[in-house]
Amino acid sequence: MRRTLVRAALAGALALTTACGGGTAAPSGDGPVTITMWTRAATQAQSERLVKAYNSGHRNQVRLTVIPTDNYQPRIAAAAGARQLPDVFASDVIFVPNYTAQGLYLDITDRIGALPFQAALAPSHMKLGTMDGRRYTVPHTLDLSVWFWNKDLYAKAGLDPERGPTTLKEFAEQAATVQRRLGKGGKVHGTFFGGNCGGCYVFTFWPSVWAAGGEVMNAEGTESLNDRPPMTDVFAVYRDLYATGVAGPAAKDEQGPTWTGFFPKGEIGVMPMPSTTLGSMPADLKIGVAPIAGPDGGASTFVGGDSIGISATSAHPDAAWEFLSWTLSDQAQVEIMAKNKDVVARTDLAANRYSAKDPRVVLINSLVGKGRTPYAPRFGQTFNDPQGPWLRVAREAVFGDPGQVTRLNAEITKSLRQ
Template sequence: MLKRFLAVSMIFVFCVSLLIGCGQNPDVSKQATNPDAAATAAGTQNNSTAEKVTVRMSNWLETEESTKEIFKKLMDDFMAANGNIKVETVGVPFAQYKDQVLIACSSGNPADVIMGNSQMMVAFNGAKSLEPLEKLIKTETISDFYENNLAGTTFDGKVMALPWAPHPNAMFWNKDLFKQAGLDPEKAPATWEEMVAAAAKIAALGKDKDGNQIYGIGYANSKESHAGTVFIGLMYAFGGKFQDESGKITFDSTATKDAMQYLRDLAAKNIMPTGVEQKSVRSLFASGRLGICFDGDMGRGTFRSISGKGAEFDKSMGVAIIPANKTGRSETVYTEHQLGIAAESKNKEAAAALIEYLVGKEAMLNYHKAYGTLSARKSIAALPEMNEDDYMKVFNKQSETASPLPANNPMFDKACLEIIKGVERVTMNNDDIPTVVGDVQKKIEELYK
């Protein structure tokens, strides 16, 4: 009875939030133009005599200090350009977002436009809460996305969401530590072998002036599911795959064992810190105690903030494409924001118009200017405004070879936790690698059943 009461209470709270979510700004006077936006539901755009269509959009952007202003601007600009569509937003904090959206969908009261990320969207699709988009979104819009990005929103051959704000991981290096280790601080490692050799030289520095250990290279390798996704990217670099085309789990492979051995060797030689989450890796890099790390396009802003140096930290930081390893190409994974339409939406065409706008040129340029956001659309990613400096050029280039996380099963997050438990066994307990990899394979198969 208690569980049922709590569930009903959560649904009530979320439904109330749908009614009080942010709406349009009545003071907006700027009329935005957007050639990519779809026509409104009844073709009544800018017809003041037509009845307004209300579209609700769930999101976490308006609940976060860093993104709430740009999100509001995007909504206001859309409504200014689409006079017969009113947008009501439903802001839910990120930590509760996935569960609250699933509750809203199961109660028959979902938002029309559903924001998510790779791990969330697979759960929404698994709950049959999403509408296929091929008949709602323009063909030329869908075909403009990079194939590797679109693969992450395609389930059973149907496009169930559109990529929005991708975050591919690239390689960062600390120029100060490179210089101290006798390396060229302005030259990134061009090959996998050069990267490992540079990391070893930096680790050989030992400790800094305050007695803190200096490490050569860092990967998140503990506790959190994100660390599991980091290992998947590393496994790809060694030529492995999480699953084959039929969906069969293929974690137990020579490539996976090679990737595990690689991490064990780094840990054993004290080149890599163990038992660290991504936030710890970032702190080590920003404090000048880590030579090489891997992070998304938001890394620049993150490192500026953590270091306390602001833009001054840019002088100590380089960024480059991740060197190729066994496959001969730069292998990495990406996370991203995604946009879908609720299967139970009563205003699917108007919802599609909002999504077309958000992934379109005008909105993406504004989002990029405010937050450095990338676009997964080929035509937009190539624009000069999206490549204003070497930093952004690197991430737009890295996007071309970044692979989607294999998050096609609602149990993917738990699978990532099993992976990282395996990494901990190898790097911290020195367990037998083939045994560990086999155990993780079995755990994932059990979860996926």
């Protein structure tokens, strides 16, 4: 109800502004339209490929602006306040509920409903783009968390290079074997993770909780469940990996920017990684890919990436939708996204002529329907903010005093409810 009132109030404010002459005039004539689009730097490569292909084959055109990721949210806020949002803008899927609640996206429920493949759109992205039964965004790019293992290091350590971990316990055992047999020089390590990065923890630890049938929050995103099994079991596994020297020592201070940089160097046996890095790995690095599992099995993934929608103030909603619907077409998803080893936004295209050449890509695509994207109105402040309560909980659980987790978990819930 609160979000309904917020959206209604903003809609009224937008209508008043337009009536007073502050809106953008509707286009006249039947000539081609140029729409504006914003995206954050994290999805620049995919966005540029889509826009280039669209512009080469359509009368309407898209003018893309790429904004540094750290500056993206402030730019959106400033543009919304000044009624200068672009026609379409992408967002980290985690923040979509915030933008929708603020009335920044246009309701495109009926447009989505007319798509013949609407049921195949990435379910986690669609869930976070839905509010009060209405739909406001569609998937733009997807990034999934998976386990990568180095086949050459596995072979040298006496492990089967074709058999990666199927449980979190096996993950720890295989990492420990690599460390014990190859780590004496200090260059090779069994595993690695971003130990001082709140977003890294949620992206790589939470799937093990979901795979075990657990939850990290209640459905409303207002109560933290991170002080109980299976979350505490996951914490314990990683705590032991670091305490015994299996995880690289730099893991404790890794704040996020370089946490994925060690595996491509061939120095890590097995670790959680973003699926989008597969296509940029060195050609001579033999990599296995496995779903993230719980302590005793199961499979899940954190479905990250960006969603995209039409701004509520766009003067060209029809042209904007023509572009967005095209990005979800077979042509765009297969010939642009899949061709470049990106995760497709439709579950019905998981096995396509490009992914079929690489079973690892087929596996990654198949996880889209199994994964989760957690919902919380105050997700960023609580879990991504380096000063937020989640990072204190995770670091205490992995590097400090696990006995403090229950007390600190209450601070997460408090933050979620503010």
